[in-house]
Structure formats: C-alpha cells, structure tokens
Amino acid sequence: MNGYFAMATGLAERVDQIFVTFDHWAVTNTPEPLRWLVSILLIVVPILAVFPGLFALTTVLERKGLGRIQNRYGPNRVGPYGLLQPIADAVKSLTKEDVVPRTADGVVHYLAPLVIVSTAFLAYAVLPVGRNMIAVHLDAGLLFFFAIGSATELAVFMAGWSSRNKYSLLGAMRAIAQMISYEVPLILSSIAVIMIAGTLSPEKIVLEQAQYTGIFPHWYVFTPWGFAGFLLFMTAAAAETNRSPFDLPEGESEIIAGYFVEYSGFKFALFFLAEYLEIFAVSGLGITLFLGGWSAPLSFLAVIPSWIWFFAKLLVMIGVFIWVRGTMPRLRMDQLMNFAWKFMLPMALIDMVCAGVWRFLPGGALWVVLRWLICAAIIVVPYVALARGLEQGRKIEQRVYRYAEEG
C-alpha cells in the first residue's frame, strides 16, 4: 500500500516538474557556447506563447460569457462553439488597413502599442506560474512588477497625446489620473503581505502560503487582513487595468474608445492584447499574494500539478472580471477619484496596521480566536465608519414620490 502511495506521489511530482525537468535536460544537452541562448529562449518563448494563447481563449470566453449573461449566444459561427473566433479576429486585424491620422505624431504613434505590449510582457518575468517555474529569480520581484506596471501609463499617454484627437487626449488624461490614483492602494494592500511574509520575492511569498494545517492551507486570504487586502487589491487591479466598472478611459458611450480611438488594424489588436495581458498579470499577482499562488487549496489535492492550479485560479479570476463587466454600470470621474483617495487609501492603511497587529499578537491556543476577532474588528469598525461618513457626505436622503389623483 505504502509503495503505491509513494509511486503515486513520485509520479505527481514528476508531472508537476515536467517543464522544469525538460528545461534542465534541454540546457544540459546543448553545446556549451549556445547554452545561454537556449536557456533564455526556453523562458521567453513559453511566456510569449502561453499568455497570448490565453488571451485568445479569454476573448471567446468573455464574449460567450457576456452573451449568456445578456440572454444571447455570443460567437458561435467560427469553428466548434465559435472557438476559432480569435483566429478569424487575428486575420481580420492583420489584413485591415492601418490608418494613421495626418496630424498625428508618427513616431510616438507607432511606438505606443509596442511599448505597452512589451511592458505588459515584462511583468510576467517575476510571476511564479508553478513550483520552480519563474522566469527570473529576483529577490525584489514585487518591486520590479510594480515598476514595470507603472511604465504602461507612459505608453497610454503616448498613444493619447500622439493621436491628436480630443477624445484620445481626454481618454489618456482619465487613464493617467486613474492609474496613478489606484496604484497607491494597489501597492499599499500588497505591503501587508510583504510585512507578514518578510520578503519581496513572489516565490518565497507563495512558499510561505503553501503550508497546511491539517488539510487547510495557510493562504493569506483566510486572515482578516488578507481578506480585506485581497478585495482592495483586486478592486485596485480592476481600476489599474481599466476594467468595468472602472473602464472610464475607454468609456465608449462618452469618449468612444479613449486613448486608442485613432488606432486601427494590428496596432489596435496590440492594445487589446496588452490590456488583457495586464489583466492576467495583475490577477496572477493577486493569486500569488493572497490565494497561495500555485499551491493546492486542500493538502491532498497537491497531486494535481501546481501549474494547473495557477491557471485554474487565473481562469476563475477572469470569470469574475467578465461577470462584473456584465453587471455593473460605469463610475464617473470624480466618483472614481473619491473612491480611490477617500475610501481605498484609508482602508489600505488600516489593513497595514491590522497586518502589524496580527504579526505581533501571540499565537497561543486561546489567542487563535482572540487574534482573529481583534484583527477583524480593526478592519470592520473603520470600514463601517468610513462608509457611513462617505454616505453622509454625499447626502442621499430618502426621497418621497407622490402620485397624482386617480383619473
């Protein structure tokens, strides 16, 4: 019996590490002078292949998912269940005429989509997609991620400014204001994780969470500060990536398509790709920080390879984004800013305090429950007070409507 169990776990281990093993094998079997090239290619090519592939899948999922939410079919003509739709879309965008406005700043207009896609890809360098599966082992990986994330703002403004279109300029202004405002709560909410894990390395943060008490994992989302931090992080992430309900920079009913209104053909497709790559990257970081990265949700499920868990979690996150898009109206600019600075920022700071208290409260038998209650109170009490205060500031009183006399 024990023998079988050991064999099964051994097999699971092998499947889990299959890509890592292949990587080692390929590198050791190439001649010495070419090894640096092969090892780089083996890291870069999978990223360049897998995530755009996921993007193609997501466009179908999103359109079909939105279709189902909205009581219609979604794409179902190209291939089985419309699954080949992205190929048709790609062919269309490649063969379309690329129109550049006469008054546009040609160089900047050309560079903007390239910059946005390359920065979006760079973020994947520090994302652990499985056990031992990370492109670059950086000790300050999180710092790198956020730094690269900010670089997309540059590309957005390049696009908006160089198009010489008033709508794209407005869109770019909105995008810059929004991204800068929401970067603050995004980073502050991840600081709580850094405080507890004591490291800036995404790999080590996942390893911290990949421990189990009984069958239950030590994911940070199962702590009061982690739960609040996760919600804050994902809300800020939706704003950072211009997803509904924070899709103001694109708000198609107001400023039509925002900063990429003057892009057509493949350049437009690149913006589209970059947007989805950013969503995957920032969701992947959310998974890494709060949802245990590639670790299994229950200890005995660890037989399923770690990379499957990562991508399963990623798909769930994408599903939530699609669901939100199908449900929510769009915020207004001033409301968006108020939400960032008056609600998200204070809550992120309180969350940091809560994480500090959690770290320094003793961990005895009685304290397990007490620690939970204290930390939950630290989050919930300010949350209620803040929400009340903001509601009063807005003065939404209960209104009375009357009916005229019956005719």
Added chain:
Amino acid sequence: MPRSMPELAEFVATERLVKPSHEQDSQSHTMVLNMGPQHPSTHGVLRVVVEIDGETVVKLVTDIGYLHTGIEKNCEAKFYQQVVPMTDRIDYLCPMTNNLAYCLAVEKLLQLEIPPRGQWMRVLMNELTRLQSHLVWLGTHAMDIGALTVFLYCFREREELLRLFEAIAGQRMMTSYFRVGGLALEPPLDFFPRVRALLKRMPEKIDEYQNLLTGNPIWVNRLKGVGHLTAEQAIALGVTGPPLRASGVDWDLRRDMPYSGYENFQFRVPTSTDGDVWARYWVRLEEMRESVKIATQALDGMPEGPIQADAPKVVLPDREKMKTEMEALIYHFKIVTEGFTVPAGEVYQAVESPRGEMGYYVVSDGTAKPYRVHMRNPSFATLQALPAMCEGRLLADVVAVIGSIDIVLGEIDR
C-alpha cells in the same frame, strides 16, 4: 463660444473646430469638443458642441437637422389617408401615438365618432407603444451609463411587443395601424391572449430591471442630483411629458385633456419634485407599470362592435361588400383615386406620447389634401433644456442627461 445657431455655423466655418488642436489659441484653458452627429450616445444624429474645461462643461450648444426629411412639407402633397404612413416615421419609437394624434385631428375636422371598440383598441395599442418606447429608453439609458446587460433584457420584452405589432399590422415598427375613421383591421384571433400573457409577465420584468439598476450604488450615484431642472425652467422651456412630471408639474394629457376614451380608465400619474436624472428614471419606470394597468383594463373591458366609424366617404369599405355592392365599389374607387375631402378649418390635437405632448396642427382648405400639417414634437422642446441641465457639470453627466430626456431625432428634425 457661439450662442445661437447662425453664430455656431460661423464658428464652425472659421474658428477652432476646423483647426487642429495645436494651432488653437494657447491662452485659453478650454477645449471645444464635438460630440456627434456620429457618436454612440447622442441617440441618433444629434450633434452637441461642448466647450470643456478639463472635463467640466462650460458651454453646450446643440446642432440639429441631420435627419431632416421634409415630412411636414411632404404632407401637403398627399391625400389625408396617405399622410398616416408618414407620421410613423416622425417618432419611430412610438408610431401609433403619431398615428393617433393625426387621425384624431382629422377626425375632429370631419366630426367623426369612433365606435367604442375602435377607441379602446387605440388606447390598448397606445399603451403597448408607450411600453415599447420606454423599454428602448431604459435600455439605451442604462447602456450610456455603462450597464450593458439591461439593454438586452429590455429588448427581450420589446421583441415580443414588436411581434404583436407585426401580428396586428404586418409591420414591426412602421405600423400605420390607425386610420382616419378607425383602425386598419380587426386584430387576429390569438392577439388578445398573447397581449394578456405579456402584460401578466411585464410587472415581474420591470422588477427585474429595477433589481439590476435601482439598488446598484454606482447607478444611484450616477443619477441622483445630476441634470437638475426646476419646474419654472421646465415650463419656460416647453418641456413636457416625464421630464416635466419629474420636475414636479402634475400634467398628463391622458388625464387632464382626455382623448380617445382615456376618461374611462383608472390610472395614476407619478410625479416627483426632484427634477434630476434619477427622478426622470423613476417617473418613467412607474409609468411603465401604469401603462401595464391601463392596457390590462383595456383588454378586460374591450367592447364588441365595429372598429371603424360609419362614414362610407372616409373609411374604406369591406372587401366582401365591394364584390357584392355597387355603392361600396364606387366609394372605394373614389377614396383611393381622389381621396376624401375635409371641411375647411384648422385644428390642434395633442396626445400624451411617451416623450410628452405630441400635437398635430392640421389646416384644411376644403380639398382632399391638407393645406398644412405641423407637428408639435416633445423632443424638440425638451432638447432646448439640455444646456440648462448640463452646463457646469461633467462630460459624463451630459451623456446621462441626454439619455434621461429620451429624445428621438426623427421627430426633432421632421
């Protein structure tokens, strides 16, 4: 920034709109933004020129006329019965309301009495049209604010309504179902059961839209306190219909100047004193519920009898009679070839369309063609109030306000 239409035209020709932005006056802090006529949220081909400071609207000028079809002038070249299909195309979201206003005006000149069944059918179809129009309004308004799903939910019910219209008139949108002197046809046999089934379902569906929108804090914040219009402003600008009632003026032509037998129906007129986008949203939603009630009453009490007035010189005869009776054949020939004459005079007939007071002013010189047909269209007047509601607010609010006044460009430009 121009203040009137001629000034706007000059401004467009000579000034900033034609220059690229980098050649514009660098001292000014504002930017002129041209919304439309091809813009997703101007509901057709409305052009709005806004001067914005950042995102705040400093000045707003509307430019109309992109959908001008010359219907008013065309009416003078048609027989009285040939005008009916043109009225469909004025406000293409409520064709039967237009039909009704025109037919009532001509019938007033002819002093025709429509039998009860015809009148009740007209009320029924009018309320279904109102429902249909408000469904389009709700869907597009929600889509402007960014709630995409509500749009398709609204169009699901609208689809059934359009199928009913098709069943009764052979056309989904340009129905021309009302004729001078009554209705075109008896409804098909399964019509009333289908209407009843839809009306039974409707309150539940309205609750569904409300569940998606009313409780949503984003929706509430986008609508409440936006685009204020006081009762005085509304009256001064000629605003009618739901925007007027949302500003606190209790005025509904169906109740206050009843026509086509509306005095026989029990319904409430929702009003609000807030005058903002939220109030207009709420007033229209409640009107949909009231419309369902009126339509149900019309169904329940539908009288038996003819649907057309007994006026052989005006109303086309029955097909069967034409084949057996000499008289009928002659009348048919005369009406179709040379129309029917209407006594000289002038008349103004207003009805409560989904958008407000829809009035038809018909002048007759005693011949078979109208001397003049003028339409008093609610959207035209309501659009005047747009600058008053938008100036000083954000660009995103302009979209919300345009959605809330529910304009149809077809009836503005005519």
